[in-house]
Amino acid sequence: MDWYKDAIFYETHIRSFNDSNGDGFGDLPGLTAKLDYFVDLGITAVWLLPFYPSPLKDDGYDVADYTSIDPRYGTIEDFTTLLDEAHRRGLRIVTELIVNHTSDQHPWFQRARRAPAGSHERDFYVWSDSPDRYPDTRIIFTDTETSNWTWDPIAGAYYWHRFFSHQPDLNYDNSVVRKAVLDVMDFWLDLGVDGLRLDAVPYLYEREGTNCENLPETHAELKRIRSHIDTYPDRMLLAEANQWPSDAVAYFGEGDESHMNYHFPLMPRLFLALARGDRGPIEWILARTPEIPASAQWGIFLRNHDELTLEMVTDEERAEMYGFYARDPRAKLNVGIRRRLAPLLENDPRRLRLMFSLLLGLPGSPFIYYGDELGMGDNLDLPDRDGVRTPMQWDGLLNGGFSTAAETFAPVIDDEVFGYRSVNVATAVSDESSLWHWIRNAITIRKRHPAFARGAVEFLNPSDPAVLAFALHHEQDSVLVIANLSDSARRADLDVEGFDEFSGTKYEGLHLEIEPYGFRWITPLPAGGEVA
Ligand code: NOJ
Numbered sequence: 001m002d003w004y005k006d007a008i009f010y011e012t013h014i015r016s017f018n019d020s021n022g023d024g025f026g027d028l029p030g031l032t033a034k035l036d037y038f039v040d041l042g043i044t045a046v047w048l049l050p051f052y053p054s055p056l057k058d059d060g061y062d063v064a065d066y067t068s069i070d071p072r073y074g075t076i077e078d079f080t081t082l083l084d085e086a087h088r089r090g091l092r093i094v095t096e097l098i099v100n101h102t103s104d105q106h107p108w109f110q111r112a113r114r115a116p117a118g119s120h121e122r123d124f125y126v127w128s129d130s131p132d133r134y135p136d137t138r139i140i141f142t143d144t145e146t147s148n149w150t151w152d153p154i155a156g157a158y159y160w161h162r163f164f165s166h167q168p169d170l171n172y173d174n175s176v177v178r179k180a181v182l183d184v185m186d187f188w189l190d191l192g193v194d195g196l197r198l199d200a201v202p203y204l205y206e207r208e209g210t211n212c213e214n215l216p217e218t219h220a221e222l223k224r225i226r227s228h229i230d231t232y233p234d235r236m237l238l239a240e241a242n243q244w245p246s247d248a249v250a251y252f253g254e255g256d257e258s259h260m261n262y263h264f265p266l267m268p269r270l271f272l273a274l275a276r277g278d279r280g281p282i283e284w285i286l287a288r289t290p291e292i293p294a295s296a297q298w299g300i301f302l303r304n305h306d307e308l309t310l311e312m313v314t315d316e317e318r319a320e321m322y323g324f325y326a327r328d329p330r331a332k333l334n335v336g337i338r339r340r341l342a343p344l345l346e347n348d349p350r351r352l353r354l355m356f357s358l359l360l361g362l363p364g365s366p367f368i369y370y371g372d373e374l375g376m377g378d379n380l381d382l383p384d385r386d387g388v389r390t391p392m393q394w395d396g397l398l399n400g401g402f403s404t405a406a407e408t409f410a411p412v413i414d415d416e417v418f419g420y421r422s423v424n425v426a427t428a429v430s431d432e433s434s435l436w437h438w439i440r441n442a443i444t445i446r447k448r449h450p451a452f453a454r455g456a457v458e459f460l461n462p463s464d465p466a467v468l469a470f471a472l473h474h475e476q477d478s479v480l481v482i483a484n485l486s487d488s489a490r491r492a493d494l495d496v497e498g499f500d501e502f503s504g505t506k507y508e509g510l511h512l513e514i515e516p517y518g519f520r521w522i523t524p525l526p527a528g529g530e531v532a
Contacts, residue, residue, distance in 0.1 A: 003092065004195065004236045004260055004365060005297045006453045008042055008443055011304055012370035013049040013059075014073045016410075017392050019403035026391070026402070026409075028074030032082045035089055037425070041373065041436070042443030045092040047197060047238075049305055055105050057166050059305075059389065061096075061199060062103035066184040076191070083192045094195035094238060095188055099181055099225075100203050101167040108180075109168050113155040123174045126160035126206060134160070137212040143334050162203045162212075172204045172221055182228050189229065195236035196229070198222075198258065201251065202241050214247045222257040236260060238299060242311060245289040255293035262299040263289070263364060265312040270302065270358055271344065272317060274351065275324040277486030279468035281317075282358075283459055298364030302355055303372055306385055307336030308344070330380045340388050342375035347417055349375075350517035353438055354483060357519040360442050361481040363457045363472065373439050374428050377418025379411065386410055395426040445501045445521060451477040462492045467514065469494055480522040484514040498522040 018030030028051075038046060050060030051073045060070075069079060086093050102109055108124045115121035131149035139145050141163055149158040150165040159168045170177050185196065205217040222239075229235050239251040239258035244265060251261045266289075269281035292298070308325070310318045318335070325344050326337045337344070345351040352375060359366045371392055379387040391412045394401030400412045400420030412420050428436035446452045455472030462469050466486035472479050480498065484490045492514060496507040501521040512520065 001234065002259070002295060002297070003234065004045070004238075006447075006450070007045040007092065007365050008446070009045045009047055009094070009299070009365060009367040010038055010041075010043040010370065011047045011049070011301075011367055012392070013305065013389055014051050015049075016389055017370065017402075018394070019391075019405065019408070022404040023072065024403055024405035024408040025072045027072065028069070028078035028082050032078070032085050035082075035085055035091060038091055039089050040429075041440050042447065043368070044090065045094055045194070046086065047094040047195075047367070048096070050096045050098060055103055055166070057103070058164055059385070061098055062101075062105075062164070062167050063098050064103045064105045065107075066098075066102075067187045080191055087192070092194035093192075094197055094236070095193050096199055097181075097185060097188075097196040098199040099170070100200040101161060101163060101169045104166045104168055108170075112168075113152050113159075117155075117157070120174065120176050122155070123171055124177055125168045126171045127155065127157040128160070129157060131158050134206050134208060134210075134212050136210065137162075137206075141334055160206060162200065169203065169206075172217070178221065178224070182225070185225070185228060189232050189235060194234070195238055195259075197238040197240060198225075199240050201239045201258075202243060202247075214241075214243060214250060219250060219253065219257065222251065223253060226253070226257050238262075242309060244312065245285065249290045249292055252292050252296035255295045259295065260297050260299050260365065262301060262367075264309065265289075266298075266362070267301060268308065268310055268313050268317075268321065270355065271308070271325060272313065272321055273468070273485050274345075274355065275321065277466050277488075279465060279483075279485055282468060286457070286459075299367055300359055300362050300364040301367040301369070302359050303341045303344075303369045303388070304367070305369070305389055307333040307338040309334075309336040311335045328380060333385065338378070338380070338385050338387060340376060340378040341369070341372045342418065343377050347375060348517070349435065352435055354485070354517045354519055356435075356439055356442065357481070357483060357521070358468075360439075360446050361452065361479075361483075361519075361521060363455065365453065368439070373436050374423050374425065375418070375435050376423055377413045377415060379413060382410060393420040393424040395424050396421040400424055401426070441502070442521075449477050449479050449523060450474050451479045455479070460494055462494050464490050464492065466490050467492045478524065481519070482512065482514065482522065483519040484517060487516045489516060489518075490514050496522055498524045 015026045017026040018034050019026050020030035052063045053065040053068050053070050054060045054062050111121050112124045151158050161167050202213045205215045206212045237258040239261040241248050241251045242264040251258050265285050269285050272281045326332050331337050331339050390410050391402035428434040451472040451474040455474040458471045460469040467490050468483045492512045495509050499506045
């Protein structure tokens with residue numbers, strides 16, 4: 001029923017993962033051939049970025065056909081093979097339902113712009129005679145867009161778009177649109193997809209006098225979508241609602257909207273807390289996060305395919321984070337930082353493990369972004385967010401083992417620190433002290449303790465502000481997570497009884513010394529007091 005609560009998610013792009021036919025693009029057979037890689041790491045669910053036919057001006061979030069697959073990635077048959085092979089291994093597959101907008105190349109838009117004003121066809125999108133409607137709505141892609149309206153000379157009207165101007169927003173006031181979106185859902189759910197990520201879900205409706213986000217009409221629509229998905233057994237909706245906690249929790253409804261939603265406001269605060277060596281920002285945001293329905297679950301993430309968004313921090317905090325994490329001005333994009341995890345953390349193994357210990361230790365289900373388990377780097381010479389979407393690095397051979405093509409869709413990372421010759425799966429798997437092995441071990445521990453996935457959190461407030469300490473309790477199980485966010489050794493004045501799952505060290509009421517960027521996952525001693 002609620003498999004997503006215990007899930008370990010892995011986010012990847014078919015195009016970036018593994019190329020089976022040597023055309024330079026990753027594809028479905030390539031991904032299917034690597035399913036055992038996920039199982040080995042302990043992953044239980046894979047979230048795939050958009051793979052639909054698209055002009056790729058927003059890397060597939062500009063959909064031109066919702067019910068086909070870009071031929072470079074494969075066919076529907078390849079997709080059902082992927083599903084079968086994944087399910088055979090106990091892996092779930094989550095895909096994208098891009099509900100808010102389409103590409104301007106989608107036949108719906110091409111038809112709409114030519115249809116008479118006021119017709120159902122025209123009303124698939126949101127039109128206006130002037131660019132002045134809904135003036136209280138923010139612009140999201142601030143580096144490229146100056147307005148949420150763009151003039152269409154063919155229609156002789158402006159159309160509404162919350163993202164790029166080539167991504168017109170669908171008009172949810174039109175019942176034909178609502179039905180069409182449910183039909184798209186059915187198409188993928190009937191094939192056997194386990195979950196749908198609802199891209200940009202807060203923006204479905206527009207109303208004058210509002211900021212056009214989180215409107216009651218949008219929540220009512222999400223309830224309809226939920227009741228529809230509930231006609232299928234065991235499926236999951238994952239909302240992408242980059243909102244303040246009180247607005248974000250609304251996307252769970254009363255257990256009748258999405259099953260999951262990412263904790264966007266927490267993510268930058270993990271980095272802020274690390275930069276300051278102070279747990280304050282993490283506790284502050286979690287204290288402002290309301291309870292969620294019993295069936296709901298947060299999605300926790302460090303990095304994803306987008307920029308590290310700084311929309312949910314204050315102007316001062318944003319400036320502080322730019323100063324710390326985006327010293328290279330090319331790293332700034334829109335309201336965020338377009339870097340991968342390892343470069344953000346200066347490839348410091350201590351900080352990488354510490355951040356993964358939080359990703360896997362904080363309440364919610366973790367999402368690992370492909371390649372971050374290796375400490376992969378990025379490429380700031382590529383435009384937009386392409387620099388964090390480069391080919392997966394499998395080994396030290398041609399194109400990092402990703403493809404045999406002379407040219408790949410994007411260059412493989414080949415710099416001194418993060419290049420594929422040293423940073424790759426083969427090297428990581430063969431080195432027991434690698435980050436990859438550490439993550440795999442941490443996932444194993446996490447799976448042994450249901451308190452991680454399902455526990456209620458209790459903050460323990462040690463007197464040293466650099467030390468974050470919280471307990472998770474679920475039925476008979478409990479874990480204590482302690483993290484030193486600073487670059488100096490610290491003391492946690494906590495009465496700790498139990499043993500550290502990583503080192504096996506026993507603690508009996510001791511005040512614990514923690515090395516710089518150190519952490520512990522402490523569980524009660526087994527009966528008899530002996531650590532296996
Ligand atoms: C959110 C996606 O994560 C991002 O990659 C995309 O550009 C926007 N939605 C627009 O679809």
